[in-house]
Amino acid sequence: MTRSPHRKVEGIDHRISPEEIKHSGWKAIFRDDENAxxxxxxxxxxxxxxxxxxxxxxxxxxxxxxxxxxxxxxxxxxxxxxxxxxxxxxxxxGNAKEAVEYMLDDGSVETFWINFPDPWPKRRHSRRRLIKRDFLDVLVTKLIPEGTLEVATDHPAYAKWINARLQGTQGLQNLFKPYPYLSNVPGRHLTAYEEIWRSKGRTPYFWRYKKVSL
Ligand SMILES: C[S@@+](CC[C@H](N)C(=O)[O-])C[C@H]1O[C@@H](n2cnc3c(N)ncnc32)[C@H](O)[C@@H]1O
CATH class of the missing domain: 3.30.160 (Double Stranded RNA Binding Domain)
Known part of the structure; x- marks a missing residue:
């Protein structure tokens, strides 16, 4: 799955390949920053x-x-x-659907953030959506025990889809219970898309789930 990064960058290049993480492990990648x-x-x-x-x-x-x-x-x-x-x-x-499964060790990620993934609103395009049962299963496998999955969308139909799939994923527990999702999460910083949607009066949906043992 090697893809050499497009375009040269002058100075410290923060890009790495999935192979580097797969073969060295994330701790080795960040070995120069002992705090991290x-x-x-x-x-x-x-x-x-x-x-x-x-x-x-x-x-x-x-x-x-x-x-x-x-x-x-x-x-x-x-x-x-x-x-x-x-x-x-x-x-x-790279494509996260492939990269996450390939490069990350099971039980190694404290938090996954997926903010405003492309909604693919047309029915015939829905198979391109990122939030799907098989990908959620992969994310659960990669999380540490009690690790969290944070998801956001502004799109009502995708929100319904995401909510059903999160609720139906084994090994995940809703941390916003009794609410299925929130429209405002205190302390959360805006993403670029969120800023645009909010300025147009659209209400976002936020989910926070925790990995639990079965
Ligand atoms: C609607 S934008 C949201 C960007 C940002 N999270 C925000 O909230 O401002 C969706 C982003 O996901 C990226 N993307 C779409 N499919 C992806 C995939 N399969 N793997 C990794 N990134 C993906 C797109 O390139 C784009 O940058």
Missing amino acids: QESLVVEIGFGRGEFLVDLARRNSNKAHIGIDISWKRVAKMARRLALCPVRNLRLIE
């Missing part, structure tokens, strides 16, 4: 990356990996990080 060895946080589909940078800066004791399928977004973020490095952050260019 506590746990691993992964954002899937980081887009412009402002949420991820903020997360990494506020949690210097944790290692962060962002995965995005768009080489343009990854390259843009890598150029920004080269100018303003964040030691506890690395980027992967």
